[in-house]
Amino acid sequence: MDTNIKEIEQSFINLVKKMSSYGEAISLMFWDLRTGAPKKGVEQRSETIGTLSSEVFNMSVSEEMGEYLQALSAPEVQGELSEITRKMVEVSKKEFDKNKKIPADEYKEFVILTSKAESAWEEAKEKADFANFAPYLEKIVAYLRKYVERIGYEKHPYNALLDDYEPGVTVDVLDRVFGELREKLVPLVKAVTEAPAQPKTDFLFTHFSKEKQKDFSLDILKQLQYDFEAGRLDTTVHPFAATINRNDVRITTKYDEKDFRTAIFGTIHECGHALYEQNISVELIGTPLCDGTSMGIHESQSLFCENFVGRTYSFWKKNYSLLKEYSAGQFDNVSLDEFYKAINVAGPSLIRIEADEMTYSLHIILRYEIEKALINGDIEVKDLPQIWNDKMEEYLGVRPTHDGEGVLQDVHWSGGALGYFPSYALGYIYASQLKNKMNEDIPNYDELLEAGNFTPIKEWLTENVHQYGKMKKPLEIIQDITGEGLNPRYLVEYLEKKYKAVYEL
Amino acid sequence: MDTNIKEIEQSFINLVKKMSSYGEAISLMFWDLRTGAPKKGVEQRSETIGTLSSEVFNMSVSEEMGEYLQALSAPEVQGELSEITRKMVEVSKKEFDKNKKIPADEYKEFVILTSKAESAWEEAKEKADFANFAPYLEKIVAYLRKYVERIGYEKHPYNALLDDYEPGVTVDVLDRVFGELREKLVPLVKAVTEAPAQPKTDFLFTHFSKEKQKDFSLDILKQLQYDFEAGRLDTTVHPFAATINRNDVRITTKYDEKDFRTAIFGTIHECGHALYEQNISVELIGTPLCDGTSMGIHESQSLFCENFVGRTYSFWKKNYSLLKEYSAGQFDNVSLDEFYKAINVAGPSLIRIEADEMTYSLHIILRYEIEKALINGDIEVKDLPQIWNDKMEEYLGVRPTHDGEGVLQDVHWSGGALGYFPSYALGYIYASQLKNKMNEDIPNYDELLEAGNFTPIKEWLTENVHQYGKMKKPLEIIQDITGEGLNPRYLVEYLEKKYKAVYEL
Structure with a gap:
């Protein structure tokens, strides 16, 4: 490796290390906000977190970063880098390319929008009043529809969002896996619900x-x-x-x-x-x-x-x-x-965060199907309560009596975090695959x-x-351990075996 | 005010606000370190604090800052600024001018030196072994002697250090005030020590x-x-x-x-x-x-x-x-x-942080006299134990049996914080002046x-x-409230009155 590249590599390492220092400060400020920061200081704290987060964003798309990444991505250089440096370059470059596509002012507007939307959501949930939250969600969906076009994607626009949370997992994969899961879980839930041997609690x-x-x-x-x-x-x-x-x-x-x-x-x-x-x-x-x-x-x-x-x-x-x-x-x-x-x-319940391991994935599959259709333009925000309630009835056999226990229950959409939910169900699937190998x-x-x-x-x-x-x-981890890709079979087998025993079916 | 100056003012305000955001993050990280951060995370935390502190230093001497300060300090502009902006410019300019005089690499070396010196001090204090700490203190004193020359000062080099902690208070002022205080306190302490009516405790x-x-x-x-x-x-x-x-x-x-x-x-x-x-x-x-x-x-x-x-x-x-x-x-x-x-x-005691309000200032005066002489080159590090012990005997009537309870007791010098001690005694004097006016x-x-x-x-x-x-x-505060400058009379009167009553003298 020539001296110049060595110097560039060191400068690059210093820059990402600096970014990780900022990350530490930001994490601590969030932790502190949630564990006991006095309430009067929250407003200024939020500004401070905003300031430091912007700085990290700016570093991630800085000219300096661009120059390092270009130099270190060159094929003739790559072979000379350590595996860790190569991966660092890969991860940083992905972020650089993505962030570069987002105009800073639009991103800032979006941050402000989601911040307002979160307050609006909180109130709407409290009052079970979807109409008051809908205008915010419409703007968020509109931004994300534009965002996925800017970022680019293959096959399905929702893939651009999935990539932020579960790189490598696409709509094709999820349709197959979630479809299989839904097909097996719906009858299991029904059987458990109707089982005569309900445990004493x-x-x-x-x-x-x-x-x-x-x-x-x-x-x-x-x-x-x-x-x-x-x-x-x-x-x-x-x-x-x-x-x-x-x-x-x-x-x-x-x-x-x-x-x-x-x-x-x-x-x-x-x-x-x-x-x-x-x-x-x-x-x-x-x-x-x-x-x-x-x-x-x-x-x-x-x-x-x-x-x-x-x-x-x-x-x-x-x-x-x-x-x-x-x-x-x-x-x-x-x-x-x-x-x-x-x-x-x-057994079936209305609220995701209170759901058990048997029904949890069905809550997620419902959200996945809705998000995918929203981003794709197949459905609109105004249709959500109806769709939500129908799907709840279909998958879990229960129907919300109001939107507070239905479509308004989760904070995620108000923060613009569409694409996040599938990871929860993937967690169940991955865990079951790991457990199967561990056996x-x-x-x-x-x-x-x-x-x-x-x-x-x-x-x-x-x-x-x-x-x-x-x-x-993620899928490399699973492949290297189990020798196969994403497979919902082990989760289904585990749940069927366990709950048939618990409910004496 | 022309538009251009308004814009510069706003940019300046944004920059100092950003610096204060960094300050918030740094303060929280220090607070957290002391209140319960897990010990294995301390090393990385220290690096993070170092990184963010350097960033603040860099902003304080940045070209950007220099340009704003130059534009906003111009006499024809000053009259158009709010009082707050004028003061902000004054404070930032003082810091800019001072920090600009410190070569970044020398400063960094000094930070590393004091970090090592603190560990060395801790061990030396534990073992009451001044000889092992002396080489570090010698380097620190050497740096500070050079530092005061770089920064510049009027009349006495120690004034450059005082200015970091108590702007406006000089050696001339302190010699007078501390001299008067010492003269009155030494006999009071003696009288209290010898009083027959010692309270039951x-x-x-x-x-x-x-x-x-x-x-x-x-x-x-x-x-x-x-x-x-x-x-x-x-x-x-x-x-x-x-x-x-x-x-x-x-x-x-x-x-x-x-x-x-x-x-x-x-x-x-x-x-x-x-x-x-x-x-x-x-x-x-x-x-x-x-x-x-x-x-x-x-x-x-x-x-x-x-x-x-x-x-x-x-x-x-x-x-x-x-x-x-x-x-x-x-x-x-x-x-x-x-x-x-x-x-x-x-009553007299060997350890400053355990001292009472009557004797506390004497501990400070001793340190002030030593620091001033050290910076001025009148004494050298190797002479400190002897000088310390002699002064303790002279002012307080007690003599340390070893350096752990003598010259090694305080952390300040290992951190390079010469010039800080006088502020403790000034606090007593200021408080007494305020109390007198409040009466x-x-x-x-x-x-x-x-x-x-x-x-x-x-x-x-x-x-x-x-x-x-x-x-x-500081002295403006005191002048505006009391109509006079620094005056140790009220502290002396308060202590004499109070302790003569407590000890029935």
Whole structure:
């Protein structure tokens, strides 16, 4: 490599490192806003976040960046770069090319629009008044229809949006996979709903003190190898995991004293996200590769922990007595079998974020179909309530009585985040594919959970998923581990087997 | 004003606003580091803080900034600017001119040097081993001797350092004021030390639970009008106040279950700092003027609260019964008079941060004399232990047995912060001058404290001090309020009167 290219490479590395420093500051400011920033300071804080975010955007499309990328993308240079640098160039170039296509003033207008739309959505949801939110959503859809044309896409305009969240996954793939999933899940849901053997659940809703829930959560986090020297647990209204930097990955949870499941399964879910980020290879620190490779793979990690660990019989065989110690006699007359069934009740519901693992994907498929048709111009915003309610009835057998529990329930569209929802269902599918492979590699999986020995499981996930960060694309991860592409079969098999057992079908 | 100047003014305002956004991010990152950031993330966090701080430095000396300042400083333009813009230009220009004189590479070397020196100091202090710290301090002093020559000064090189912390206060002023103070305090300390009527204090050191101390602290903060919607109270090893933004001013305290005074007086002290920042005029938000005008005026606000409120008889007439409620019988047999005397014990001690209000200034005067002589080349680093110990004996009548409790006790020099110490003593002097004037304006001061009505006192401080931020220089504040310059007489009178009463002299 000639000296000049070496210098350019170093300058490029310095620039992306600077961008990642800004990212750390921005992440911390968001985390702080949600965990206890005093309310009077919020307005100025929002401006500050806006300012620093603009700076990052500007760096991503700067002339400087353009020059480095051009020099480092040249075929005769590529062979001389390390694999990490090559991937950094690839990721940065993709962002550069995309951001370059967005006129700065239009983007700024869009940011302002979504900021207003979020307030309007909140009010509209409260009042179950779709008409008041519709004008904002229309503008957002109009912007996104223009956006996908600017960005460019192959085959279907919705692919341009998918690419922001799940690179490599397209409408063709999703139509096939979601179609198969819907076909299998709808009858399963119906069977479960009509099953005579509905588990007893009343004992779940007894008073369980926040402090004791927290103590239990901390014990479980330690068991799951969450590194408290590189993280912390706080309380928020909406639980989340936030990466401040690779060695500072924080999680939050919320405590419901009338339903301990909120905290414990929420915590285990966020722990899955955090384990991913805490275990990315240290070589990637300070690069844009030091991040989950996609929303879907991220979700596969949280769902793996929540469902394949936290909702298993083996896990509770180990931890039920501990839970009993922390609770105030709540489970004295409840056998482990009864407990296991109770925490695995499933059935149709109106609200996505309260849905169980069996029905969750149907909520997503509904949203996917609507978003795709909206972006394509096949349907219009004004038609959404009707379409939403019809689909709910068709897929889940329940119909919202008002739009607050229907089309208005999610924040995503008000923020312009169309294309995001599919990743949630992909998370379920990926997780099931990983679990299927893990059954081969770790045949004593259940015994490990029963022994409280999570180490081999975590190490498998780190070796196969976590360490790579963005070095591999989502479908590359899946292919390298399982030897096949996206396949919903394992999720279907898992759900059918599990819920037929729970509901004695 | 012609359009062009208006545009330049707006661009200038945008630039300093951007700098203040960076400042907010940096402050939050520091606050977070001290309040609970996980330890493994610290290394990367430090780099991030370094990166953003460099960016701010670069903006402060940028060509862009230079052009704005030149255009806006022109005499024919100045008259057309608002008072706030004029002051912003003045403050930014001073920083620009100063920073321009520092070669970037030398400055960076100095930052690295002080970072290493802090670690070396910590170890040296631990081992009471001055010889191992001396080489670092020698380099720091050498840098600062060169620095003051670069920056320029009038009359005495130490004036260049003072200007960073207390603009307008010079060696001439300090020699006079500190000289007078020393002359009066040394005999007072001697008299108090030898007084036969030493207050009883054993009841101070009974177990007082952290939780109850916190509850009491929160009550007192509310009484002192600390705005919890624009702040919060956390726990740290070293208490501090941190301005994240004008509407987010946080304080921290620490709890010693064997000495409740640490938390309560620490909290009241930090509350004074916070009240200053929470009450700067909203017009100054987003400008470099939205900050305390100097370290000394800041300290005057914290000391005002700590000593003229928190350590007064009237304050405890109101709050002693509340303290008793929170404590576990600790004060059952202690009269208010006994309690008041106990929390006001005073006398010579070796450690500055543990010193009382009577002896504190002597610790500062000692450091001032040493720093001035060091910068001037009158003494050298190797002579410091001997000089330190001799002065301690002369001013306070006590002599350190090793350098860990002597010349190595403070962190400041390892960070290169020579010139800072005088501000602490100036805080005492300013506060006493303010209190003297307040006695005229608020003749029922003690009655207000007895009634727990702090509002008129806070409003007086806001009207005369807080609101101005950096719109007025420290001595302008004092002159405008009291009609005179810096005068140590009021501090001396206050201390003599108070301690002669406490010690029945």
